[in-house]
Amino acid sequence: MTIDNKKSVTIPVWLISIIMAVTTAGFTAWGIVSVVKTKTIRNETDIEILRKEKISRDEFNLVLFKLNILERKIDEINENR
Numbered sequence: 001m002t003i004d005n006k007k008s009v010t011i012p013v014w015l016i017s018i019i020m021a022v023t024t025a026g027f028t029a030w031g032i033v034s035v036v037k038t039k040t041i042r043n044e045t046d047i048e049i050l051r052k053e054k055i056s057r058d059e060f061n062l063v064l065f066k067l068n069i070l071e072r073k074i075d076e077i078n079e080n081r
């Protein structure tokens with residue numbers, strides 16, 4: 001920086017470029033961190049919801065058993081055609 005006789009301060013162009021680059025990098029980093037934080041919170045919420053909706057092993061086996069019966073019946077119908 002230089003001081004002219006007119007009492008004004010002249011800032012070199014390279015210093016302005018550095019300040020702008022650092023500012024832009026800071027805003028970019030802040031944006032990325034905000035997005036990652038939001039995504040992490042959303043994922044944690046989704047995991048909690050899925051844990052609450054989890055069914056028991058007995059219910060799963062019952063549904064699986066019924067689906068297998070239906071599949072066998074469909075196979076029998078297709079074989080008879």
